[in-house]
Amino acid sequence: MAGNALPANGNGSALTQAARTAISDKAMVDAAIDLILERGTDGTTLQAIGEKAGYSRGLATYRFGSKAGLFDAVCKSISRRWLSYLNSGVGNQVGIDAMCVALDAFFQFISDFPRDARVLQILYCGAASPQSEYRQTSINIHQRQRDDVAKWVRAGIREGSIRGDANPDSVAAQYIAYISGMTYLWLINPESIDFRKANEDMKLHIRRSLQK
Amino acid sequence: MAGNALPANGNGSALTQAARTAISDKAMVDAAIDLILERGTDGTTLQAIGEKAGYSRGLATYRFGSKAGLFDAVCKSISRRWLSYLNSGVGNQVGIDAMCVALDAFFQFISDFPRDARVLQILYCGAASPQSEYRQTSINIHQRQRDDVAKWVRAGIREGSIRGDANPDSVAAQYIAYISGMTYLWLINPESIDFRKANEDMKLHIRRSLQK
DNA sequence: AATCACTTGCTTGTTGACAACAAGTTACTT
DNA sequence: AAGTAACTTGTTGTCAACAAGCAAGTGATT
Numbered sequence: 001m002a003g004n005a006l007p008a009n010g011n012g013s014a015l016t017q018a019a020r021t022a023i024s025d026k027a028m029v030d031a032a033i034d035l036i037l038e039r040g041t042d043g044t045t046l047q048a049i050g051e052k053a054g055y056s057r058g059l060a061t062y063r064f065g066s067k068a069g070l071f072d073a074v075c076k077s078i079s080r081r082w083l084s085y086l087n088s089g090v091g092n093q094v095g096i097d098a099m100c101v102a103l104d105a106f107f108q109f110i111s112d113f114p115r116d117a118r119v120l121q122i123l124y125c126g127a128a129s130p131q132s133e134y135r136q137t138s139i140n141i142h143q144r145q146r147d148d149v150a151k152w153v154r155a156g157i158r159e160g161s162i163r164g165d166a167n168p169d170s171v172a173a174q175y176i177a178y179i180s181g182m183t184y185l186w187l188i189n190p191e192s193i194d195f196r197k198a199n200e201d202m203k204l205h206i207r208r209s210l211q212k
Numbered sequence: 213m214a215g216n217a218l219p220a221n222g223n224g225s226a227l228t229q230a231a232r233t234a235i236s237d238k239a240m241v242d243a244a245i246d247l248i249l250e251r252g253t254d255g256t257t258l259q260a261i262g263e264k265a266g267y268s269r270g271l272a273t274y275r276f277g278s279k280a281g282l283f284d285a286v287c288k289s290i291s292r293r294w295l296s297y298l299n300s301g302v303g304n305q306v307g308i309d310a311m312c313v314a315l316d317a318f319f320q321f322i323s324d325f326p327r328d329a330r331v332l333q334i335l336y337c338g339a340a341s342p343q344s345e346y347r348q349t350s351i352n353i354h355q356r357q358r359d360d361v362a363k364w365v366r367a368g369i370r371e372g373s374i375r376g377d378a379n380p381d382s383v384a385a386q387y388i389a390y391i392s393g394m395t396y397l398w399l400i401n402p403e404s405i406d407f408r409k410a411n412e413d414m415k416l417h418i419r420r421s422l423q424k
Numbered sequence: 425a426a427t428c429a430c431t432t433g434c435t436t437g438t439t440g441a442c443a444a445c446a447a448g449t450t451a452c453t454t
Numbered sequence: 455a456a457g458t459a460a461c462t463t464g465t466t467g468t469c470a471a472c473a474a475g476c477a478a479g480t481g482a483t484t
Contacts, residue, residue, distance in 0.1 A: 017432060017479055024433080040341030042254075045469060056435045061471065063433090125337035128399050129252030139401045146404075170413045173397065173405065178386065181393030185385065187340050189351045192358075193385065201382045205421040229452055229459060236460080257442060268462045273444060275460090 021063075025073075027053035028060055032074050033119050041071065041126050068133030071123055075134055078120045079141050085109050095156025096210055099149065099175060100203045106179060107199050110186070121187045124180070142180070146172045156210070163212045171210070178202060233275075237285075239265035240272055244286050245331050253283065253338050280345030283335055287346055290332045291353050297321050307368025308422055311361065311387060312415045318391060319411050322398070333399045336392070354392070358384040368422070375424045383422065390414060 031052035035044040046067055047057035064070035089105035090098050110117045127138035149172035156162035186193040227235070243264035247256040258279055259269035276282035301317035302310050322329045339350035361384035368374035398405040 020433065020478085037342060040343045042341060043343055046471090047469075050435095058435055058472095059433085062435085065471095067470070122340050122342075124396075125340040128334050128337040128396060129254060130249060130334075131252045131255055135400055139404075142397060142400070143404065167409075167413060170406075170410055173394070173410055174390065174414060174417070177390050177393030177397055177410075179393065180396055181389030181391065182385070184336075184340060184392055184396070185354060185389055188347055188354070192351075192355065194382075197379075198382055198385055198389075201379060202386060205386070205417070209417045209420040226452065232451080232460060258444090259442075262462095270444095270462055271460085274462085277444090279443070 024053065024055060024059065025063065027055070028063065028070070029074050029077050032060075032070060033078075033115060036074075036119050036122060037115055041122060046070065066133065071126060072134035072137050075120065075123045075127075075137050075141075078116045078123075079137075081113070081116065082109055082120065083141075083144075094152045095159060095161040096207060097161075098152040098156075099206055102149075103179075103199045103202060107195050110183075110195060117183070118187060121183045125184070125187075142176060146176050148172075149175050153210075161212065162210045166210055175206075236265065236267060236271065237275065239267070240275065240282070241286050241289050244272075244282060245290075245327060248286070248331050248334055249327055253334060258282065278345065283338060284346035284349050286331065287335045287339075287349050287353075290328045290335075293325075293328065294321055294332065295353075306364045307371060307373040308418060309373075310364040310368075311418055314361075315391075315411045315414060319407050322395075322407060329395070330399060333395045337396070337399075354388060358388050361387050365422075372424065374422045378422055387418075 028049055031049045032044065035048055035052065038044075046060040049070065050057050050059040050061075053059070060070055064073055086102060086105050086109075089108070090101050093101055123134070124138050126132060127135040129135075146169075150168040153162060153166060153168035153171050157164055157166065157168070182193065182195070182198060186195060240261055243261045244256065247260055247264060250256075258272040261282065262269050262271040262273075265271070272282055276285055298314060298317050298321075301320070302313050305313055335346070336350050338344060339347040341347075358381075362380040365374060365378060365380035365383050369376055369378060369380070394405065394407070394410060398407060
């Protein structure tokens with residue numbers, strides 16, 4: 001569909017090898033996102049991904065090595081988008097402000113790209129299984145986000161906006177756990193979660209428990 | 213191993229049909245827990261479960277209908293244990309007390325039965341996939357827990373220990389999201405989580421944001 | 425600028441493992 | 455002893471993974 005399996009037809013305008021790879025890569029990641037949303041990770045086959053992307057049944061395996069390798073790539077692709085989205089929202093803010101803006105950015109991301117958000121959460125869940133070949137990716141992403149939050153808290157304490165007895169690492173774990181857990185609850189039962197309201201309440205709670 | 217495939221050996225002391233089923237059932241659920249911990253849900257086969265339980269490769273399929281059916285049974289089995297554990301801890305308490313005691317019970321459960329806790333969380337994660345045949349089980353369990361928490365909050369407001377402007381449903385969602393998210397973080401990277409400390413901080417946080 | 429050796433992208437052939445189901449066998453029940 | 459329920463074995467279709475081959479792109483030499 002998206003990719004052209006035979007780019008050099010009659011004329012001399014050929015694609016670069018790197019371009020060919022980039023095109024087929026993106027086509028397969030996109031196909032994977034569609035299929036995961038439709039059928040879940042178990043129901044998604046490498047054959048279906050390759051063919052939906054406009055290639056052969058074998059390309060996905062060839063390119064990504066394994067099903068887990070492909071999921072890892074999808075995971076990284078989406079989380080890259082999310083992190084840049086987040087960074088552009090938070091900017092240089094720190095402390096409680098940063099935490100609140102990040103919550104808003106998260107809600108915005110879920111509203112703007114619900115498909116990406118859903119697939120990312122599905123893949124994070126897949127990383128929970130022992131022997132998961134992309135668990136490390138999930139660990140790294142979550143750890144990085146926790147580190148960012150802990151930094152915001154530390155800076156907030158320094159500038160005096162956050163009470164000095166707050167434990168940055170503990171607050172960060174709690175904050176990331178909230179986001180992760182809320183997203184899970186939303187994923188399995190979207191109607192049961194009013195994300196906007198939950199986030200407004202969460203901001204209030206953050207202020208109450210951290211403000212000096 | 214645990215189950216006897218041939219209980220009626222030479223003597224006349226035979227087992228009841230119901231007892232036979234109960235024994236093989238339990239043996240297979242136990243085997244499944246072991247195997248899921250070892251190899252994850254994907255790496256666990258129905259054949260391996262049946263044989264590890266001391267039966268044939270086909271019994272697990274026969275009894276539970278499908279892999280999802282078996283996981284659903286395991287999920288229900290463990291969550292039953294957890295809920296009775298929880299109830300015996302909380303008793304008739306309500307409000308902030310109930311919320312704090314439940315956190316303690318949860319930490320205790322994870323310390324006492326880390327294997328069960330891990331498998332339960334792995335299965336909850338599996339329920340995140342679309343088309344998951346036991347998603348409803350996860351939804352029900354989480355919904356029930358949220359309802360319980362919301363009840364505690366409402367009772368706390370009535371008895372005057374919780375501020376009147378707290379939204380019970382929102383607080384409940386936040387509380388359950390915290391537990392779910394924290395368990396996920398613990399599952400993928402146990403060393404990174406100090407559950408005891410996180411829970412102590414969470415209790416403080418709850419008091420600060422809900423106490424009148 | 426034409427061609428030739430080489431590399432990389434991609435496809436097709438094949439194998440072993442597994443879930444699911446059907447048909448058969450063994451253990452209990454009345 | 456006939457019937458029912460627990461359990462096993464035979465079989466099929468699907469899939470991931472790998473291997474071998476084909477096609478497209480690259481770049482050095484002339």
